[in-house]
Amino acid sequence: MTMWVFGYGSLVWNPGFEVAEMRVASMAGYHRSFCMRSIHHRGSEASPGLVLALDEMPNATCRGVGFAVKDGQEAEVLAYLRERELISSAYLERYAEISFAGGGKAEALVYVIDPDHVQYCGGLDLQEQASIIAGAHGDRGPNTEYLFNTAEHLSKLGITDPELDDLVRRVKFLL
Numbered sequence: 001m002t003m004w005v006f007g008y009g010s011l012v013w014n015p016g017f018e019v020a021e022m023r024v025a026s027m028a029g030y031h032r033s034f035c036m037r038s039i040h041h042r043g044s045e046a047s048p049g050l051v052l053a054l055d056e057m058p059n060a061t062c063r064g065v066g067f068a069v070k071d072g073q074e075a076e077v078l079a080y081l082r083e084r085e086l087i088s089s090a091y092l093e094r095y096a097e098i099s100f101a102g103g104g105k106a107e108a109l110v111y112v113i114d115p116d117h118v119q120y121c122g123g124l125d126l127q128e129q130a131s132i133i134a135g136a137h138g139d140r141g142p143n144t145e146y147l148f149n150t151a152e153h154l155s156k157l158g159i160t161d162p163e164l165d166d167l168v169r170r171v172k173f174l175l
Helices: 075-085 126-135 143-156 164-172
Strands: 004-007 019-038 049-069 090-100 103-111
Touching: 004 090, 049 090, 049 126, 049 143, 075 090, 075 103, 103 143, 126 143, 126 164, 143 164
Parallel strands: 004 103
Antiparallel strands: 004 049, 019 049, 019 090, 049 103, 090 103
């Protein structure tokens, strides 16, 4: 059985593993949100950045990408993703149903935010998010790079996210 991973942020442009197949997909009950303070990859403990997470929201749907893991690499990919995504335990590892844009469904590995975690910061307005992202930098680079790459790659896939596009405009204005 194929192992699927659902990407909605940096996995879209940097999965970090060999992908057997990539398909636009959606996941119900969650929305893409800059609701996690990044103290490692895109910020620091002294000056946290923001990264995307799936934040639970009734009636919401997040469009992203389903990645099929190359056969035989499931254990290696799972170990890699756990090291990358569970660095501070703000994400919860789940399996959830995703629906493919062309039809069909699959169970996929997905990382969602733990709303009880200290790094959770849901509800920040877009201007506050823009101010944080414009100035933050972590061990994987500037927070702006994360935002711009995510927005660009989602757009290339035909995935629209008006809030993300508004955030890009606000950050570029601040820069």
